[in-house]
Amino acid sequence: MSMTSQQSPAQPAVPPKSNVRSSWPIYVVAALIAGLVGGFISLFFLADSLAALGIPDPGRLTTFGLPFFRAIAWILMALSIGSFMTTAFFISPDIPDKDNFRLNEARLTVDGFIAKRTGAVAAFGVAIIGLLEAPLVMSDVSGTPIGQVLNVQMMSMALEQVATAQVWLITTGIAIVVGVLALVNNKWSMQPVLFVLAVLMIVPLGMEGHSASGGDHDYGTNTFLWHLLFMALWIGGLLGLIAHGRRLGPDMSTAVRRYSTLALVAAGAMVISGLINAAIRIEFSDWFTTRYGLIIVTKTALTLVLIFIGFVHRQITMPQLKKKPRLFLRVSIVEVAVMAATAGVAITMGRTPPPPPRDPNLNSMQIVMGFELQEAPEMSNMLTQFRFDIMFGTIGLVLATLYAYALWNLRKRGLSWSKARTTWWMLGSLGLTVYMSTGLGMYIPATYSMHMLGHMVLSMVFPLLLVLGAPLTLILEAFEPGRPGKPTIHDWVVALTKSKTLAFITHPIVNVLQFLFFFWVLYLSNDLYQLAISEHAGHVLMNFTFLISGYIYFWEVVGPDPLPKRASTIIRLGILFASMPIHLFMGVYLMQLTEIMGLAYYQSLEIPWPHDFLDDQKVGGGIAWGFGQFPLAIVFGKLALDWLREDRSESRFYDAKAEVEGDIDMDEYNKMLAELNRDGNQGHFRQQ
Structure with a gap:
C-alpha cells in the first residue's frame, strides 16, 4: 500500500x-x-x-x-x-x-x-x-x-x-x-x-x-x-x-x-x-x-x-x-x-572558432539569408524548389503526428471522430510544412511581396485550418479525466478552456485589437520593419506571431473548441465585418506608399534578377488588400451554419417548452387580438 x-x-x-x-x-x-x-x-x-x-x-x-x-x-x-x-x-x-x-x-x-x-x-x-x-x-x-x-x-x-x-x-x-x-x-x-x-x-x-x-x-x-x-x-x-x-x-x-x-x-x-x-x-x-x-x-x-x-x-x-x-x-x-x-x-562551442567554411565564396544572399535564390519568384519555380524548414516544417510534422496519436487513442476507447475535422487539421499542419519548405516559404525573406503573401497565409489560412480541426475537443474525448485530485491532460485542457486569462484574450474587443495590432504596428514603422527582417531571429519571431495571433482570432470567431465565454454568432459576424475592412484599408495604404519598406535589407541581398522594389511593394499591398477574400468564404459559411443551428436550437427549445408549459407568448398574443376584436365589435354596435 x-x-x-x-x-x-x-x-x-x-x-x-x-x-x-x-x-x-x-x-x-x-x-x-x-x-x-x-x-x-x-x-x-x-x-x-x-x-x-x-x-x-x-x-x-x-x-x-x-x-x-x-x-x-x-x-x-x-x-x-x-x-x-x-x-x-x-x-x-x-x-x-x-x-x-x-x-x-x-x-x-x-x-x-x-x-x-x-x-x-x-x-x-x-x-x-x-x-x-x-x-x-x-x-x-x-x-x-x-x-x-x-x-x-x-x-x-x-x-x-x-x-x-x-x-x-x-x-x-x-x-x-x-x-x-x-x-x-x-x-x-x-x-x-x-x-x-x-x-x-x-x-x-x-x-x-x-x-x-x-x-x-x-x-x-x-x-x-x-x-x-x-x-x-x-x-x-x-x-x-x-x-x-x-x-x-x-x-x-x-x-x-x-x-x-x-x-x-x-x-x-x-x-x-x-x-x-x-x-x-x-x-x-x-x-x-x-x-x-x-x-x-x-x-x-x-x-x-x-x-x-x-x-x-x-x-x-x-x-x-x-x-x-x-x-x-x-x-x-x-x-x-x-x-x-x-x-x-x-x-x-559558442566561443570556439570553427574551421573555415567549406565554401569561402558565399554571396550576399547566402550570408544574409543562409541560402541562395537565383530566379524571380514564379509559381512554376517556387513549387519545384524544396528546402526543409527546420523550424516550421518540423512543427507541422509534429502537430500532424500528435493529432494522429490522439485519434489512435480515441479509437482505442471505441469512439469516433469527424473526418472533416481531421481533414482540416492535416491540411493545416502538413500544409504548413509544405508551404514553408518549398519556394513559397523560401522566398518570404527575399522580397516584400512574398513576405506579405507569407504573412497572409500564416495568419489567415493555416490558423483557420488548424482551428477547424478542434484539437482541444479531440484531447478531451481521446483521454480520460484523472482520478479525483490527480489531474491529467484531459483536466489540464478543461482548465485551459475555463481560464480567466484566455477569457480576456478571446474577448471580442481584445481579440480584434490583437489581430489588427500585429498587422498595423509592423508596417506603419519602417524602422521596426527593417529591424524585424534584418535578422533570422526576426523572421522566426514574426512567423510565430502571425500563426499564434491568427489562431487566437479564428478560435474565437469560428472555432469549435470550447472557450470560457463565446460571443453570440451575430457578434462574431460583427467582429468579422469590423476587422476585415481594416485589413483592406492597410492594403490600399501600402499600395499608395512611396517610401520603400526595408530597402536597406532588400538591397543587401543583391537580388540576382531584375527587381523594382517599389513595384514589388505595391504588389505586396495588393496581396494584403485582396487576400482576405479567401478565408472569408469559409468563415462566413461556418458562421452562417452556426447561426442556422442556433435558430433551430432555439425553435426546438421553445416548441418543447410550449408542449410542457403551454406557449405563454402565443397565448398572450391571441388574448390581445381577441380583446382588440371585442373592442372593435362593441364600437361597431354603438355606431349602429
Missing part, C-alpha cells in the same frame, strides 16, 4: 524531517561542474586558437569567467524550467474537494510551493548572471581586460552595438518577470504560464553565436534552438524530479513516467539537431583534427552516455521505483553530473 493511501484526509501524514533532504547541494554541484568544465576548456585550449586568428586576449578573468558564468546560467535556466514543469505537470496541486473541474482554483501543495520557489530563485540567478555577462562579453569581443570595461562609455557601447550583450539583457528581463510572477502567485493556474516564460529565457541566446552566421545559418540557428530547448527540458526535468523525490513527494511513479517519455523525446531531438548542426558547421574530417571538432565529439560521447543511463533507468531503476526509490535518485544524480559536464562542453 502506498504512503498516500494510508494518510487520513483530515490528518495527512508528514514525512519525518530527517528523511526529507534538500536538493540545493545538487544544484550547486551541477552548476559548478558545468562552469568549471566550460571555463577550463576555454582557459587551456582556446587561448592560442584565438591568438592564431588575431583576436586580442582579454585576460584570464574574461577567458575563464565568460564560459564559467554562462554555463552556470544554463544550469539555472534548466532548473527554473524544470521546477515549473514539476509544479505544472508532475505534482498534483491541492484541488478544492478533489474536483478536477476546479483545477483553476487549486493552490500549490507544500511540495509544489518549494518547487515553485526554487524556480523563482533560479530565475533571479539567471538575471544576476545576465548582468555579469554584458561586461564579460564586451571584454571578450574588444580584447579589453574586464577592469577597463566597467565604465559607462564601454557598457553603453556594449548594449548598443554588441548583439550578445543585448540578448543577455533581454534574457535578464524575462528572468526578472518569471521570478517576480512566481513569488507573488501560489495558484496552479499560473504554473504552466511560468513554465512557458521560463522556456522563453533560452530563446534569445539560442539565436546568437556561430550558428546564426555564415552559410545555412537558418539551419544552424533553428537546429541550435531545438537543441538548447530539449537540453533544458531534459536537464531541468530531471533536476525537478530529483528534488521531488528527495522531498518524499507523493505520486513519484507518475512523475517519473511522465518525465521518462519527455526524456526519450528530448534525447532523440538532441542527437538529431546536434548532428545536423555539426554537419553544417564543419566537415566530418574536421571532427578529429580540429579543436571545434573535438568539442563536438566530446559532447556527442557524453550525450550517448546520457542515453545509456536513460536506458538503465527504464530497464532497472524504474521497475524497482516503489521498492528502491533511493536507487533511482542515486543514478539520477550521476546523470545530472554528466548532464552538467555536457552543458559545460556545449557552452565552449
Whole structure:
C-alpha cells in the first residue's frame, strides 16, 4: 500500500524531517561542474586558437569567467524550467474537494510551493548572471581586460552595438518577470504560464553565436534552438524530479513516467539537431583534427552516455521505483553530473572558432539569408524548389503526428471522430510544412511581396485550418479525466478552456485589437520593419506571431473548441465585418506608399534578377488588400451554419417548452387580438 493511501484526509501524514533532504547541494554541484568544465576548456585550449586568428586576449578573468558564468546560467535556466514543469505537470496541486473541474482554483501543495520557489530563485540567478555577462562579453569581443570595461562609455557601447550583450539583457528581463510572477502567485493556474516564460529565457541566446552566421545559418540557428530547448527540458526535468523525490513527494511513479517519455523525446531531438548542426558547421574530417571538432565529439560521447543511463533507468531503476526509490535518485544524480559536464562542453562551442567554411565564396544572399535564390519568384519555380524548414516544417510534422496519436487513442476507447475535422487539421499542419519548405516559404525573406503573401497565409489560412480541426475537443474525448485530485491532460485542457486569462484574450474587443495590432504596428514603422527582417531571429519571431495571433482570432470567431465565454454568432459576424475592412484599408495604404519598406535589407541581398522594389511593394499591398477574400468564404459559411443551428436550437427549445408549459407568448398574443376584436365589435354596435 502506498504512503498516500494510508494518510487520513483530515490528518495527512508528514514525512519525518530527517528523511526529507534538500536538493540545493545538487544544484550547486551541477552548476559548478558545468562552469568549471566550460571555463577550463576555454582557459587551456582556446587561448592560442584565438591568438592564431588575431583576436586580442582579454585576460584570464574574461577567458575563464565568460564560459564559467554562462554555463552556470544554463544550469539555472534548466532548473527554473524544470521546477515549473514539476509544479505544472508532475505534482498534483491541492484541488478544492478533489474536483478536477476546479483545477483553476487549486493552490500549490507544500511540495509544489518549494518547487515553485526554487524556480523563482533560479530565475533571479539567471538575471544576476545576465548582468555579469554584458561586461564579460564586451571584454571578450574588444580584447579589453574586464577592469577597463566597467565604465559607462564601454557598457553603453556594449548594449548598443554588441548583439550578445543585448540578448543577455533581454534574457535578464524575462528572468526578472518569471521570478517576480512566481513569488507573488501560489495558484496552479499560473504554473504552466511560468513554465512557458521560463522556456522563453533560452530563446534569445539560442539565436546568437556561430550558428546564426555564415552559410545555412537558418539551419544552424533553428537546429541550435531545438537543441538548447530539449537540453533544458531534459536537464531541468530531471533536476525537478530529483528534488521531488528527495522531498518524499507523493505520486513519484507518475512523475517519473511522465518525465521518462519527455526524456526519450528530448534525447532523440538532441542527437538529431546536434548532428545536423555539426554537419553544417564543419566537415566530418574536421571532427578529429580540429579543436571545434573535438568539442563536438566530446559532447556527442557524453550525450550517448546520457542515453545509456536513460536506458538503465527504464530497464532497472524504474521497475524497482516503489521498492528502491533511493536507487533511482542515486543514478539520477550521476546523470545530472554528466548532464552538467555536457552543458559545460556545449557552452565552449559558442566561443570556439570553427574551421573555415567549406565554401569561402558565399554571396550576399547566402550570408544574409543562409541560402541562395537565383530566379524571380514564379509559381512554376517556387513549387519545384524544396528546402526543409527546420523550424516550421518540423512543427507541422509534429502537430500532424500528435493529432494522429490522439485519434489512435480515441479509437482505442471505441469512439469516433469527424473526418472533416481531421481533414482540416492535416491540411493545416502538413500544409504548413509544405508551404514553408518549398519556394513559397523560401522566398518570404527575399522580397516584400512574398513576405506579405507569407504573412497572409500564416495568419489567415493555416490558423483557420488548424482551428477547424478542434484539437482541444479531440484531447478531451481521446483521454480520460484523472482520478479525483490527480489531474491529467484531459483536466489540464478543461482548465485551459475555463481560464480567466484566455477569457480576456478571446474577448471580442481584445481579440480584434490583437489581430489588427500585429498587422498595423509592423508596417506603419519602417524602422521596426527593417529591424524585424534584418535578422533570422526576426523572421522566426514574426512567423510565430502571425500563426499564434491568427489562431487566437479564428478560435474565437469560428472555432469549435470550447472557450470560457463565446460571443453570440451575430457578434462574431460583427467582429468579422469590423476587422476585415481594416485589413483592406492597410492594403490600399501600402499600395499608395512611396517610401520603400526595408530597402536597406532588400538591397543587401543583391537580388540576382531584375527587381523594382517599389513595384514589388505595391504588389505586396495588393496581396494584403485582396487576400482576405479567401478565408472569408469559409468563415462566413461556418458562421452562417452556426447561426442556422442556433435558430433551430432555439425553435426546438421553445416548441418543447410550449408542449410542457403551454406557449405563454402565443397565448398572450391571441388574448390581445381577441380583446382588440371585442373592442372593435362593441364600437361597431354603438355606431349602429
